[in-house]
Amino acid sequence: MGLLDRFRGGATRGGAALRAGSVDSADARYLTDWVRSHEGVEGYVEPKTAVTDVTVILIAADGEWTRRIVGERGARRLARNLRIPVYDVRKTGYPQRMRDYDARKRVERQRASDAELREP
Template identity: 65%
Template sequence: MGLFSRFRRRGPRRAGSADPAADLQYLQDWVSTHQGVEAFVEPQTTVTDVTVVLVAADGEWTRRRAGGDAGARRLSGQLNIPVYDVQKVGYPQRMRDFDARRRIERQREARKALE
C-alpha cells in the first residue's frame, strides 16, 4: 500500500447509497403511468454513475441510476421500452420543449406572485 493510496478514489462519487431495486421500482412505476416512454442512457462521469433518463411522449422526464452499463441495457427488457445511447442520438427535442414550457410557467407564476 502506497503512502497516498488510501486517498485515491475508487470510482465515481455517490451522493447517497440508494437501493438499486428501489430505483428499478421507481422506473417501472414511472413507465406505467406515462405514455410513449423511451430511455436514454447517460455515461458515467467523475461525479455520477451510469444513469438513465426516461422521456415520455409529452416531454416529461425523470433520471435515475441504471446499475452500470449492463443494468442500463437490461432496462429495455425489464421495462419493455426502447433504450438509446444519449451520446449517439442526443436528447429528444420534446424533452427540451417540455423544459422550456416549465420555465415559462415558473416565470409567469413568479410575476403573478409579485403583483
C-alpha cells in the same frame, strides 16, 4: 486513490450498480411506476462522468422526463424488463420534445413567480 486501486475490482470503482449489474430496488420500482404512468417512454443511457455513474433518463411522449443512476448493465436490463426502446445519448442526443418540455416548464414557473409578486 492509491497506485494499485485502479487494478482492484468493483469495491473501489463503479459502485453496486456496476458490480451487480442491477438497479437499486427502490429506483427500479420508481422507474417501473413512471413508465406505467406515462405514454411513449424511451430510455436514454447517459455516460459515466467524474461525478456520477452511468444514468438512464426516461423521456415520455410529451417530453416529461426523469433520471436515475443505474450503471451500464442496469440501464440495459431495466429497458429490457420494461420493454422500452433504449438509446445511447452520445449517439442520438436528446429528443427535441424534452427541450420543449423544459422550456414550457420554465415559462410556467416564471409566470407563477410573476403572479405571486403581483398578489397583495
